[in-house]
Amino acid sequence: MKKGILLGASFFVAAGLFISGCGNMQDANQHGQHNNSGHGAHGTEHRSDSSGKAGDTKVHAAWAFSDSKPRAGQPQQLTIQINGHDGKPVQDFEINHEKKMHLIIVSQDLSYFHHIHPEFKGNGKFQITTQFPHGGKYKLIADLIPKGGTQTTQTTWVDVEGTPAKSADLKPDQTMVQTVDGKEIKLSFDKEIKPGQEVMLNFQIKDAKTKQPVTDLQPYLGAVGHVVILSADTENYLHVHPMDEKATGPDARFHTTFPRGGIYKIWGEFQHQGKVFTVSYVVNVSGS
Structure with missing residues (x-):
């Protein structure tokens, strides 16, 4: 979600x-x-x-x-x-x-x-x-x-039913750089994220060891990537597709509009060398 x-x-x-x-x-x-x-x-x-x-x-x-x-x-x-x-x-x-x-x-x-x-x-x-x-x-x-x-x-x-996992606190990330499956992925925005205002999300993908840009991303479900966004209370769901579906990296850009203020979790899904990897971030959308 x-x-x-x-x-x-x-x-x-x-x-x-x-x-x-x-x-x-x-x-x-x-x-x-x-x-x-x-x-x-x-x-x-x-x-x-x-x-x-x-x-x-x-x-x-x-x-x-x-x-x-x-x-x-x-x-x-x-x-x-x-x-x-x-x-x-x-x-x-x-x-x-x-x-x-x-x-x-x-x-x-x-x-x-x-x-x-x-x-x-x-x-x-x-x-x-x-x-x-x-x-x-x-x-x-x-x-x-x-x-x-x-x-x-x-x-x-x-x-x-079954033993529950330890509950995780949903707090905004202090850094928008994550390392997943040998990739370093930086998420940036073209402006401050506020409710009701369109913002561009850019996932910039590098090799975690060499820091070289990844330029051979493969299509995942017909696009360079997919983004799912959920509000902390699960009431707002956004499924966002890329601006350029045929992009191959290192940048994958998406536009979205957060409907209201609050905490949101963002998941980005991409494919490289035949393997799908998922990266996530928690952000705070200021305003009401």
Whole structure:
């Protein structure tokens, strides 16, 4: 990954699992907005929040795991059933950066982040097998575009049994330089980040040992990289695509607008020499 608007919709899911009876998950479906101002030179951005605007119920998601109570460290098959406002399954979805669904999983304290892609089985159904590293609360964010519709985000929380990880404090980073998988990645902004104002994020990637610029980044899901941003309370979600999708480094630039002040976590995902690596930063957006 966050953003729980409770719409209270429950749907029948394969294998006789009914979400409202599971007890371990609650529907928190919400409709995201596609920010068209981000096209062209500015890349694209998908945002959603908990504003509960009219028209947010065009699609609904029902979520079910193969076990009614998922447990940490144990593989679970997750089924996500997408139905329209009429209760009928959505029959097809647009391809968005090579996938019909992007699924973001984050722990409540945002210390855990996982970006995966459930397989579309037809008749509105997506499935994937995954597992959680520790017990505790996790938020699941499904990012998708119904065929002929607009980009939408569906979310839910899940309680995972097992020993919880030590809770991590979400504090703004003192330095915007991180080292991951032998890469040194510096995040910079073209101006002070304030709510409601567009800002450019630039990830500059070097070899951690030689300090030489990395100029041969490989496409990841059809672009030089992807950025996911979540507010500390998980209410605001931004999925940002690069200004230049065909860039190969050392710079990867993205434009976004933080909807309100507060603490946010930023994850950048890139691919080099056949391996995807993820780098994260915590920032404070000043203002209200």
